[in-house]
Amino acid sequence: MELEQLFRDYPLDSAFDEMRTPNGGIRPHYQALLETLASLPHEELLRRKQSADLAFLTQGITFTVYGREEGTERIFPYDLLPRLIAAKEWERIERGLTQRITALNAFLKDVYGEGKILKDKVVPRAIVYSCKHYRRQMCGLEVPRNVYMAVVGSDLLRLNTGEYVVLEDNLRVPSGVSYMLTNRRVMKRTFPQLFNSYGVRPIEHYPQLLLNTLRSLAPEGRPEPNIVLLTPGVFNSAYFEHTYLARQMGIDLVEGRDLVTHANIVYMRTTDGLKRVDVIYRRVDDDFSDPLIFRADSTLGCAGLFNAYRAGNVTVTNAFGTGLADDKAMYAYVPRIIKYYLDEEPILNNVQTYLMTEENERNYALENLDKLVVKAVGESGGYGMLIGPQSTKKQQEEFRRAILDNPRNYIAQPTLDFSRAPCLFGGHLEPRHVDLRPYILFGDKVSIVPGGLTRVAMEKGSLVVNSSQGGGSKDTWVLE
């Protein structure tokens, strides 16, 4: 197919384009991909797209959409073209994330322990104690190997300068890794030669890495730990992922009702009687994990789990209360946190963030609501958000009132012109905004598989990449 044909609807503007330079040239690492596309007849491209579609369908790669009785399982939309990341860029991302996670882990240990950073007034106490995800019960508790979060999925964006910045640290129960793995499987089948010629770094060993990470966190004296994945159950939107990971790791997928505790030891009910559980990879939120300690009306957790954890008889990861460090207001302090614990400058920067608790920042934000993005600090998945330039006067007014009502609950950021990558629509390419969620594992050391989930805002011009809001994904190739 001709290049002009491929590019017939491909406008360039101020946003960074992953494939093209501002003057319309092609970035070197995208050259081979483009040549392959141009060499394929239109029908062949369609045929490959269809066979990839089918692969997703028959593998049952679905997520659940809430609030509908039937047909609640949907196929996760995806784009056929890989997003390419050059070796050098990746090296910086890897270093940056390792630095960031190390600092955030030290921060959690400090805040739930001595509280030095609070005494030194680097982070104000008020912002810690008012955080929705702060868990008083964690105070003074020593977590196994001092690791608070074994699994992290940070969201990165690329600004119009080409610089990668961190938008969010997801330290609670980040999801999406199964899409990263299945995307890769389908892509290998769809473009085998291209894949081969590019020298793409592998990611397929993620489940094994995860298993090793979990094993390294097992309580002392349990050389053959029984590791399980705790899921909220079949109605959770990420249930497919839970089953997928459990199967890939060869561990049991348990629900709260499978677990019982006795004398501070957690057991699971098996056909051969009760079997002790040593490590729980928890995919249930803090609030729902133990009705004795957290929400009493939760049936998804296991009564007594927290006490068993406190007694050191079971490792639960991620630990409870890690959400403190991914609070959107705490986010503004992360550069200072990195400096405080590591005495280093952040390798990956933050997005500029206005705290509504600071008077002058709030005033600036209130005057510029039509230009800024306002986010509720405790929300995720693209809910509770005002995108200034795309909002109505009425919505802005609602947020103004909400901010003044409870300033701690909101932050504002500039509307980001984040990068776009080419996506295949019919027989031609169109640019769409993308982010990047690499998955970081933290056990006896930090390991990051080269790649991650590239999420795509499938709607033209849209800035929202969340799967619950119509986002899709594409495979991410980190090059040798």
Place this chain on the structure above:
Amino acid sequence: MLSRVADSLYWMSRYLERAENTVRQLDVTMSLLLDSTGTTAEVRWDRLVKSLGIREGLGWSGDPEAMARRLVFDPNVSSSVTTCVNAARENARQVREEISTEQWQRLNRLYHQMHSPQALAQFRNSINDFLASIVDGIHLFKGVSDTTMIHGEGWQFIRLGRHLERAYATATLIEIYQESLLSLPDREHSGYQYLELVGLLRSCTSFEAYCQVYTADLSTDRILEFLLLNQDFPHALRYAIDSIRSALEAIQRNGGRRPPEELNSTVGRLQSMLRYTTITEILEGNPGAFLHTIREQCKAIHDLSYRYYVQYSIQSALAV
């Protein structure tokens, strides 16, 4: 294996077996209805509904197609094909990580076939063909279950469910048929009576197998002997009970707990009864009571294994 997982696999399997049973019995009844007068049609339909264990809500309306449609598609009718397939898939979905991808795909396809917008039209077009394609789907599922799944504990629970459901359904069917069977003359049946007997055998997919053993010479005692006591035919009761025994033995082989004595002796008793009783003894005694006992024992096997493997008391488990 997690108790909940074993339970789901067991029920997935039972529900699929139940769906197959419904389809087969419906198919046989539909063809018998072709040869019926008004009154016998109602009797036949009643018998079908009873042997499927449906207590109410499905009384004869005089319109065979409408009745059949409800028994296939009505989610409010217990034991309807839709009800069973839905329940089987729901159970499978909850243990998605335990079953093979091939099993899941097969079951999913069956589910989508039942729920496709064209399903009703296909059904109207040819009830026969439609029912046959459902049975095909179920057979394919069983086939991939046997060829793609590790024959470990999970598979044994699938086997347990399949054979317990089959034993119960066969015992129920014969119990309901036996009165009219025993009133038949020994040999020399009229054409209608012959059809009746063939119908019973076909309800258990046993007609051809029967003919191989006894020739097409149909007689009540031989039919009962075949369906109850044959040890090689998979739809015979004895075969089902033997399979239940062997599934339970396999499950217990690697277990570290004290074996469930009450369960094992219930199964053993039932197995011996079917092994050492002759058909003459059964017929000279009280065949109705005999069949009823078998059903009661099947229920007991279900209850005991549920209590031992799934819903055991935590206190007793901790005491081990």
